[in-house]
Each structure stands twice: as structure tokens, then as C-alpha cells.
Amino acid sequence: QITLKESGPTLVKPTQTLTLTCTFSGFSLSTSGVGVGWIRQPPGKALEWLALIYWDDDKRYSPSLKSRLTITKDTSKNQVVLTMTNMDPVDTATYYCALSSIAAAGSFRYWGQGTLVTVSS
Amino acid sequence: QSALTQPASVSGSPGQSITISCTGTSSDVGSYNLVSWYQQHPGKAPKLMIYEGSKRPSGVSNRFSGSKSGNTASLTISGLQAEDEADYYCCSYAGSPWVFGGGTKLTVL
Numbered sequence: 001q002i003t004l005k006e007s008g009p010t011l012v013k014p015t016q017t018l019t020l021t022c023t024f025s026g027f028s029l030s031t032s033g034v035g036v037g038w039i040r041q042p043p044g045k046a047l048e049w050l051a052l053i054y055w056d057d058d059k060r061y062s063p064s065l066k067s068r069l070t071i072t073k074d075t076s077k078n079q080v081v082l083t084m085t086n087m088d089p090v091d092t093a094t095y096y097c098a099l100s101s102i103a104a105a106g107s108f109r110y111w112g113q114g115t116l117v118t119v120s121s
Numbered sequence: 122q123s124a125l126t127q128p129a130s131v132s133g134s135p136g137q138s139i140t141i142s143c144t145g146t147s148s149d150v151g152s153y154n155l156v157s158w159y160q161q162h163p164g165k166a167p168k169l170m171i172y173e174g175s176k177r178p179s180g181v182s183n184r185f186s187g188s189k190s191g192n193t194a195s196l197t198i199s200g201l202q203a204e205d206e207a208d209y210y211c212c213s214y215a216g217s218p219w220v221f222g223g224g225t226k227l228t229v230l
Contacts, residue, residue: 037219039167039221046124046210046221046222046223046224047159047167047210047212047221047224048221049212049218049219049220049221052217052219060217060218061218062218063218096166096167104157104169104172104173104176104178105155105172105173105214106153106155106156106157106172106173106212106213106214106219107155107157107169107172107173107212107214108157108159108167108169108212109169109172109178110169111166111167111168112166113166114166
């Protein structure tokens with residue numbers, strides 16, 4: 001059974017750095033073709049892809065947010081960490097992590113439940 | 122990379138069929154057949170309904186089907202049921218980045 005779960009602060013202040021952790025089970029991020037991505041959704045708005053890291057440590061970022069994002073993995077802990085610097089109230093959103101694999105190319109087959117992050121002073 | 126264009130809302134009666142369009146460009150939707158579709162009920166995480174343009178993950182009803190023509194992908198839901206009422210998002214992958222559509226709210230009348 002594949003599961004993913006996001007964790008991190010629910011409230012951050014403007015200009016602070018957000019660190020989110022995705023802890024997963026049921027698959028390995030050392031398996032060829034596997035990747036874990038982050039997607040966010042502001043309240044009442046659409047999904048927005050942020051970043052993805054592949055099994056071979058290849059990293060991809062949203063062009064519009066690339067300067068603020070860093071994605072890393074710890075295969076031994078089954079975790080993927082996303083950091084986003086210089087947080088702003090417009091970054092208030094539910095942040096999801098999701099599994100992407102070659103078996104369903106280009107898509108996100110399994111999702112975490114999401115974690116709501118509010119940016120406010 | 123601009124968001125893909127979806128109608129804001131569609132509606133249909135139980136038993137009917139509806140189609141949601143997703144328009145991109147030759148650089149995303151039109152370049153590869155790697156469009157996916159997600160269903161999202163209020164307060165829930167998105168659920169993959171269609172991948173690689175027209176394939177269904179195991180467990181997804183065959184009432185859901187996907188297709189593509191040029192720069193426009195489509196999701197068709199046949200035999201509408203009350204439980205289909207949700208938001209639907211398309212997503213295109215053309216190497217990187219992934220681009221989502223603006224979402225379509227489906228109302229079952």
C-alpha cells in the first residue's frame with residue numbers, strides 16, 4: 001500500500017523560510033523511474049506544480065519559483081524535503097506531495113492528504 | 122509556462138455525458154500524449170482519473186475516458202452520477218515543467 005504524508009508548520013511569517021517534509025511508504029525513491037513531486041493549491045484556486053525529484057537525484061523546478069525552491073531526498077528515511085524561501089501571504093496554500101512513476105508517465109498517481117500553510121504576521 | 126485553459130464550469134443531469142476540454146499549446150498538450158486528469162472533491166486530495174491522455178488507473182470507472190486532438194485534450198464522463206460532482210483538473214507534462222489547468226467545476230443537476 002502506497003501512502004504519502006506531508007508535515008511542517010501550519011503558520012509561517014512573511015520573509016521566513018518554509019520547510020515541508022513528505023514521508024512515504026510502499027515504494028522506494030531509489031527505484032528507477034520513480035519521482036516525488038510537490039504541488040500546491042491556494043484556497044479556492046487551482047493546482048500549481050512546484051518541484052519534483054527523481055530516483056537519480058535529477059531535480060526539476062517551476063520556472064516561476066525556481067529561485068526560491070530547493071528539493072532534496074533522503075532515501076534511507078523515505079522522505080523528500082521542500083524548502084521555499086522568502087514566504088509571502090500569496091504563498092498561503094495547501095501543499096501536497098505526490099508520487100510520479102514511469103508506469104504512469106507524466107502523472108501523479110498517489111497523493112498525500114495535503115497540509116495547509118498560512119503565511120501571516 | 123501559462124496554465125492550461127479549462128471551462129470554469131460544466132453541468133449535466135444524471136445519466137447524461139459531459140466533456141471537459143483542456144486547451145494548451147504545441148509546446149505542452151500538443152507535443153506529447155502525456156495529459157493527465159484529476160478529480161478533486163471538496164477538502165480532499167486530487168485523484169488521478171486519466172493518464173497518458175487516455176489510460177485509466179486501476180479502480181477508476183470506465184465511465185471516464187480521455188482523448189486529444191491537436192492542442193486540446195478532453196475528459197468525457199458518461200452515465201453521470203451524483204458522486205461525479207467535483208472539480209476536475211487537467212495537467213500536461215512535456216519534459217518539465219508540469220502545467221495544470223485552471224480547473225472545472227462539474228455540477229450534477
